[in-house]
Structures are given as C-alpha cells and as structure tokens.
Amino acid sequence: MAALAAATLLLLLGGGASVQAQSSGQSQMGQGQAAIQVRSDVKLGIKGTAGTNNERLQQLTEAVGDQMGAVKSCYRDLVKKRPTTVGSFAIKLSLASGAKVGLEVKENGGSDADLRKCVEKVFRRAGYKGVDRPAAAIVSLEFANSRAEGQDEMVEHMRAADRVEVAERPEGGFEARWKEPAGRLEFVVVGKDSMPAVEVALRTLRDNFAAFLDCRRRAEKDGKSPAGQIDVSLRLRRGGEASPKVTNSTVAHERGAKCVERKLRRLKFEDAPAAKSVDVQITFGA
Secondary structure, three states: OHHHHOOEEEEEEOOOOEEEEOOOOOOOOOOOOOOEEEEEEEEEEEEEOOOOOHHHHHHHHHHHHOOHHHHHHHHHHHHHHOOOOOEEEEEEEEEOOOOOEEEEEEEOOOOOHHHHHHHHHHHHHOOOOOOOOOEEEEEEEEEEEHHHHHHHHHHHHHHHHHOOOOEEOOOOOEEEEEEOOOOOEEEEEEEOOOHHHHHHHHHHHHHOHHHHHHHHHHOOHHHOOOOEEEEEEEEEOHHHOEEEEEEEEOOOOHHHHHHHHHHHHHOOOOOOOOOEEEEEEEEEOO
C-alpha cells in the first residue's frame, strides 16, 4: 500500500487544445488571411505524501483532475494575450481535518506570474469534499505551447545573428570587422584596451549600414568613383553619444568623408563604455 501511495500519477491534458490568433477587431479570418494555430499542452502529476494511502491519493487525483478544465482555461486566456506564456509549478496540497486547505505553490524559473495567480485561485476554490482527511500530495503542473517553443528557437537565431566576433590582435588590442554582402561597404573597428567598445561600435555600424551606403552614393557625384577608405577616430561618451573625427580619406569626392562624419555623430552607441576610443575604417567598394 505504501509503495502505491508513493507512485506518481501522470496525466496529459489539452492534446487537442488550440488557440486561433486573429487580427484585432475581427471575429473571423477572411479568405487569404493567415491563421496561426497554437497548440497548448498541460501536464499534471500527483504524488502522495505524509503517509497518504492509495485510496486517498486516488480521491485527491479525482478532485484535482476536476479542476483541470479551469486550469486549462487560465492558460488559454493568457496564451491569447501572450502567446509565449509558459509555466512550471510544484503545489504542496494538504487537507487536514475540517474544511481548511493548505496550499503552497513553488514557481520554477521562467514561469508566468499571472498564470501562477490564476492556478492558485483555482486550487483554493476547489471542492475536496470527496477526499477523506488527512491527505496530502505534491501536484506538479507544466504548461507549454508550440508558439513558445518556436519563439525560443527564433530568439536563439536572433542572438546568433546579433553576435559580433571580436579578435585579439597579435600586436595588442582588439579588432572586429563586417562586410556588406554585396561588397559595397566594409567596417573594421580597432581598439587598444576595450573589447566591449569594439563590439558595441561594430554592432552599431552594422545595424546602421544603410546610412553609410547613402554616403557612398553621395561620393559618386560628379562622375567620381566612390571607392576608397575613410579612417575615423571615434571617442565614445556617456549616454551612447560619440565624437567622430575623420583622420584620413582616399575617397575622391569630399562629400564621402563629410557624410560619414555626420552620420557617426547622429548614431547612438547603446551600452558603450564611456571615455573609450576606437579607430574605425570604412571602405567603399567600387
């Protein structure tokens, strides 16, 4: 009997549940409109504790199972608002003599706080009249949905794409570079003593490369070739601002260098360490 009481009863709920995302203000999806199906699953596990025998554990299982409709409703409502909502909870449920219900909810990392509040409310309001006292169990709940899983993969891809590779130079200092796929523009950032400064500078330049392609276009005026290199000393300041100074340019048209300096002055170098300097080489392809 004791061995049976310690066993875990595992139920898989919500296999067919789905939420259809619709455009704001629309009750139905018209022909040709996208419908995103979000499959949600709720896993329930119950393990008897405090000497609860198998009969009372079965009674608790039935009482808890009766609440799963309300629990799933909590989750469906939140997924409609926030499709990436997930959660994992361990609930210590104890029924002593009388009507009082003991409830302790442990939230695992990454769980949604609103989901926890809704689940806790459901279990506090539940009826346990069919359960002989005393009885106790650990109820585990896991919430997952297909949109959240896909979102995790997308976030990881975005992080990988956002990553800037900074290399140590043999002669000292750090260097990072990025080249526009069509070969029209290349950035090289070199710093003597700050890897974060090099990383932030290159990421900012890369994310705003279209502004510098505009400078390359301006350098083509009067039939001149835009090809060449513009060297800039860039002083990073507090608040993401920077002070640029062009130190050399091989671009034929003077508009190229002036444009680059102006664009750099307008950029925000978010999270850049203050009072650090980097050297920037901007190369325009032919």
